[in-house]
Amino acid sequence: MSNTPVQPEPQQLPAEPSESVPYMRKIRSFVLREGRLTKGQQNALDNHWPAFGLNYQDSPLNLEQVFGSSAPVVLEIGFGMGKSLVEMASNAPEKNFIGIEVHKPGVGACLGDAAAAGLRNLRLFEHDAVEVLNDSIADNSLSTVQLFFPDPWHKKRHHKRRIVQSEFVQLLRQKLRIGGVFHMATDWQNYAEHMLEVMQAAPGFTNLSATSDYVERPAERPLTKFEQRGQRLGHGVWDLMFERIS
Numbered sequence: 402m403s404n405t406p407v408q409p410e411p412q413q414l415p416a417e418p419s420e421s422v423p424y425m426r427k428i429r430s431f432v433l434r435e436g437r438l439t440k441g442q443q444n445a446l447d448n449h450w451p452a453f454g455l456n457y458q459d460s461p462l463n464l465e466q467v468f469g470s471s472a473p474v475v476l477e478i479g480f481g482m483g484k485s486l487v488e489m490a491s492n493a494p495e496k497n498f499i500g501i502e503v504h505k506p507g508v509g510a511c512l513g514d515a516a517a518a519g520l521r522n523l524r525l526f527e528h529d530a531v532e533v534l535n536d537s538i539a540d541n542s543l544s545t546v547q548l549f550f551p552d553p554w555h556k557k558r559h560h561k562r563r564i565v566q567s568e569f570v571q572l573l574r575q576k577l578r579i580g581g582v583f584h585m586a587t588d589w590q591n592y593a594e595h596m597l598e599v600m601q602a603a604p605g606f607t608n609l610s611a612t613s614d615y616v617e618r619p620a621e622r623p624l625t626k627f628e629q630r631g632q633r634l635g636h637g638v639w640d641l642m643f644e645r646i647s
């Protein structure tokens with residue numbers, strides 16, 4: 402990965418996904434925002450990428466080799482600035498964590514925090530999560546996939562850009578081991594309903610909600626600053642957890 406603080410220009414957007422993965426052409430779940438790297442983020446990228454960074458590759462990584470252990474692997478899609486991911490990894494040294502994010506300043510921020518916390522059980526990709534999952538992650542290898550506050554794509558005409566789509570959740574099913582869990586959270590009711598609809602129709606999963614819809618936020622998902630503010634303003638947050646059963 403390049404360490405130069407180059408701003409992402411439109412022509413630097415990742416190449417279109419390959420022909421072999423037709424559904425990926427339809428999901429364009431992110432826009433690469435221009436964002437300056439702070440000095441701290443750039444330093445973190447320069448100093449800590451070798452220890453924490455994973456590069457996209459077109460064949461599955463050996464996760465036992467990557468982590469030097471066969472502990473359960475939790476994979477987070479779109480970790481943002483990575484605060485909650487670092488907190489979860491710090492709180493659960495008995496698990497290994499992989500974070501995927503396309504936003505370079507977020508990757509830099511997360512690297513800095515991960516190094517400061519002395520984490521050994523976290524690795525990061527700076528790449529499109531759909532491509533990473535499809536090509537770099539082995540089938541049946543994940544114990545949890547987490548997707549917290551994905552871009553809601555509010556406007557109806559943009560709903561096709563939402564990452565939670567039936568083909569995408571079948572990709573997750575393939576990568577989760579049987580008994581593994583897909584955990585989503587959103588503060589956008591319309592997206593929560595969309596998630597529920599997609600998951601209810603998805604073969605191979607069972608809803609872990611006692612009421613067949615949403616679950617309470619599990620203690621291991623840290624409450625973000627953003628959520629605390631939302632709670633004060635009376636905004637809702639919906640957590641959904643589905644287990645792979647076949």
Ligand SMILES: C[S@@+](CC[C@H](N)C(=O)[O-])C[C@H]1O[C@@H](n2cnc3c(N)ncnc32)[C@H](O)[C@@H]1O
Binds near residue numbers: 431478480482548551
């Ligand atoms: C609304 S933010 C939420 C960030 C974080 N999860 C949180 O709760 O603060 C969504 C994040 O997902 C990232 N993202 C969206 N699609 C992605 C993809 N296909 N691969 C990797 N990251 C993606 C975006 O860059 C953005 O940082």
